[in-house]
Amino acid sequence: MHILHGDIDDVFVRLISRTHMNAIFFNKDEVGRGKERDDYVRTFLQKYGVDVYAYDDAHLHGAFEVLKADGTPYKVYTPYYRAWRKRPKRFPSSVDMALLREHMLHMTPISEDDERAFTMWLSQCTKRWERTSEQDALHVLQQFIDTALPYYHRKRDIPSVTGTSRLSPHIKTGTISIRTVFHAVAQQFGNGHDEAVETYIKELAWRDFYHMIYAHFPFTKTEAFIEKYRHLPWSRDDERFEAWKEGKTGFPLVDAGMRQLKEEGWMHNRLRMIAASFLTKDYLIDWRMGEQYFQHMLIDYDEASNIGGWQWAASVGADAVLYFRVFNPIEQSKKFDPDGTYIRTYVQELASFPSLYIHEPWKSNIKTDYPAPTVDHQLQRQRAIALFRMNE
Numbered sequence: 001m002h003i004l005h006g007d008i009d010d011v012f013v014r015l016i017s018r019t020h021m022n023a024i025f026f027n028k029d030e031v032g033r034g035k036e037r038d039d040y041v042r043t044f045l046q047k048y049g050v051d052v053y054a055y056d057d058a059h060l061h062g063a064f065e066v067l068k069a070d071g072t073p074y075k076v077y078t079p080y081y082r083a084w085r086k087r088p089k090r091f092p093s094s095v096d097m098a099l100l101r102e103h104m105l106h107m108t109p110i111s112e113d114d115e116r117a118f119t120m121w122l123s124q125c126t127k128r129w130e131r132t133s134e135q136d137a138l139h140v141l142q143q144f145i146d147t148a149l150p151y152y153h154r155k156r157d158i159p160s161v162t163g164t165s166r167l168s169p170h171i172k173t174g175t176i177s178i179r180t181v182f183h184a185v186a187q188q189f190g191n192g193h194d195e196a197v198e199t200y201i202k203e204l205a206w207r208d209f210y211h212m213i214y215a216h217f218p219f220t221k222t223e224a225f226i227e228k229y230r231h232l233p234w235s236r237d238d239e240r241f242e243a244w245k246e247g248k249t250g251f252p253l254v255d256a257g258m259r260q261l262k263e264e265g266w267m268h269n270r271l272r273m274i275a276a277s278f279l280t281k282d283y284l285i286d287w288r289m290g291e292q293y294f295q296h297m298l299i300d301y302d303e304a305s306n307i308g309g310w311q312w313a314a315s316v317g318a319d320a321v322l323y324f325r326v327f328n329p330i331e332q333s334k335k336f337d338p339d340g341t342y343i344r345t346y347v348q349e350l351a352s353f354p355s356l357y358i359h360e361p362w363k364s365n366i367k368t369d370y371p372a373p374t375v376d377h378q379l380q381r382q383r384a385i386a387l388f389r390m391n392e
């Protein structure tokens with residue numbers, strides 16, 4: 001592997017001149033800045049007579065594979081899923097390492113300075129990145145299949161238990177193939193856990209659905225998918241936004257999720273939904289601010305899925321939750337963390353709080369440094385609904 005750093009033009013000119021390459025093979029991006037980069041490089045290389053071969057790798061189905069009969073994209077998940085499910089799923093390719101080694105080009109570094117700089121950048125990482133190999137990812141997958149998959153449909157929304165796969169960082173970085181995940185899970189059909197298996201596969205389809213939406217509607221990075229909601233008068237309250245980021249909203253489950261994100265660069269999917277709903281419906285803050293913060297914080301950040309999730313929670317996206325269905329952060333807390341185990345893990349001020357008051361600590365007489373609720377949920381719910389009704 002050779003490390004090169006610099007502007008695209010400069011890097012590829014150096015690469016071509018040193019290796020005399022006449023073809024390049026890569027796994028393409030179909031959305032966002034990655035697509036812009038790929039399109040630019042493809043055009044640039046063709047000027048130099050380099051043949052370009054691009055492949056779909058990161059998704060089970062590319063953005064232009066599952067379309068309606070008239071060739072237009074689906075805008076609702078359920079019919080998309082029915083069409084997606086009928087399509088055969090490619091199996092992961094196996095690599096003959098011995099054959100690959102026979103075709104390797106052994107040469108000195110193209111740029112020793114760039115390689116030294118890369119080593120220096122790695123040394124400046126503020127976190128220790130451990131358990132990040134393919135074997136680690138395969139181990140996580142097998143653990144999920146053995147212990148959590150059988151109960152996935154019942155426990156995936158409970159953040160205090162290991163009810164999800166925790167594979168998203170590996171899928172994001174490519175240490176495991178999405179095809180490896182799909183086929184390993186699909187092989188579990190017929191073992192008495194079919195509902196759980198199908199529920200998980202539907203989540204993989206959501207990932208492809210959001211990817212398809214973003215590829216066909218690239219403006220959704222900065223604009224609402226639903227046209228009539230593109231000019232909602234969202235707030236940009238910096239004080240409340242900071243309280244949300246720091247996990248100091250006064251709503252324990254929301255704060256637990258945001259503190260987990262800050263500590264680990266990851267948060268449970270149910271908490272992503274609750275946190276996004278709270279920011280947009282309780283604080284009435286622009287969903288784009290939340291999306292950008294998640295982009296900055298998540299180690300498993302997937303642009304299409306994150307945009308899709310935020311627009312879903314804000315009721316402005318494709319197949320989004322209806323605007324008058326506003327998550328109640330207290331009821332969500334009681335339903336998905338009934339005894340407060342998850343809350344106590346991340347909100348230290350409430351670590352010794354009795355379960356009776358863990359969801360509404362302001363109702364107790366116990367002294368605590370935990371903040372009081374920063375908003376009245378019922379009042380903010382009415383304001384959120386009114387905000388949307390003005391644009392109906």
